[in-house]
Amino acid sequence: MQNRTLIQGNVAVGWGALNAGCDGFFGYPITPQNEIPEWFASEFPKRGRVFVQTQSETGAIMMLYGGAAAGFRVMTSTSSPGWGLIQEGMSHLATAELPCVIVLVQRGGPGQGSIRHAQMDYLAVTRTGGGGGYKNIVLAPATVQEIHDMMQLSFHLADKYSNPVILLSDGVLGLVAETLEIRTLQFEPLPEKTWAARGRDRQGDKTRRFIHTYPSGAPPPRSCPNYVSWLGHLGEKYQDIIDNEVRCEEYLCDDAELVVVAYGYPSRVCKEAINTARAEGMRVGLTRPITLWPFPYETLRKKVNHGCRFLVVEDSLGQMIEDVHLAVQGRTSIDFIGLLDRHLPTDGGMILPGRVLQEIRRLA
DSSP states (O other), X not given: OOEEEEEEHHHHHHHHHHHTTOOEEEEOOOTTOTHHHHHHHHHTGGGTOEEEEOSSHHHHHHHHHHHHHTTOOEEEEEEHHHHHHTHHHHHHHHHHTOOEXXXXXXXXXXXXXXXXXXXXXXXXXXXXXXXXXXXXXXXXXXXXXXXXXXXXXXXXXXXXXXXXXXXXXXXXXXXXXXXXXXXXXXXXXXXXXXXXXXOGGGSTXXXXXOOXXXXXXXXXXXXXXXXXXXXXXXXXXXXHHHHHOOOEEEESOTTOSEEEEOOSHHHHHHHHHHHHHHHTTOOEEEEEESEEESOOHHHHHHHHHTTOEEEEEOSSSSSHHXXXXXXXXXXXXXXXXXXXGOSSSSTTOOOOHHHHHHHHHHHO
């Protein structure tokens, strides 16, 4: 199906999931992502798919576990306080290698924070909040179209690597309305989920399946004879993701002396500032991480080798900047524009192009 419509980012989540073949949504309403469960409540039942408004985010993540274990494409959505509640479930999903998608629409924090936009969950999704050192694949769209398309990519990557995938949005992207082409994307074919616990009668070989974790006394998962070999298997999978799934956008970077690093809504703000700076003769470009994990460290290291300096723009007190420091390793300067640089000192304030341009001029 292909058609164009004016649509909010949160609603684009639903259309993207539908085109990805999502079978079920389990979630709980919380600002600023309420339009997502509202869409699924309206559209999924009449299409013969599952929608459940759960009693809490904790219930939602464990329902995801059950749906994914049975081989279905399932998802949930939440915002920052809800993200904190699902961390034990996230660890269990990663341990069992169950593919699923979680949409996190960031808002202010810490704690309940504000109900408006911010970028204060970067470390929570890229470093993970549950126990055990597992990894989430994290995708960061910057437009409504990318939200729609990355929902399909999220389900594909989740199934490809048998791993949870996080689509990290924010309150601006979720509520802004833009033109969207509703379309179905094609990816490489994936093997059948022969591991799924559908019940003996639903398996072609009539053999019972187990969803393997590694507590004491459970059957060894995925042919790993012991605990260390199982952890080695997870480590190999994570390295495979690092080797093959790093994604980023480079904008006007070929001759850049100053590289702005931003994701989500601030990356669009930065493009406008960069266009103006270019018109004034300044050699500045943008690197936008699309995968926040795995992070594009090598892309930034190459720029260091060409003598570039960096300006990180992030609507927080500074979180992604830690990964930029890891990439740069002290070999060049890194400046920062953050939440304290909003045009208003309120939860409704934003980082605007004029402030970014001011800093570019100062550094150039």
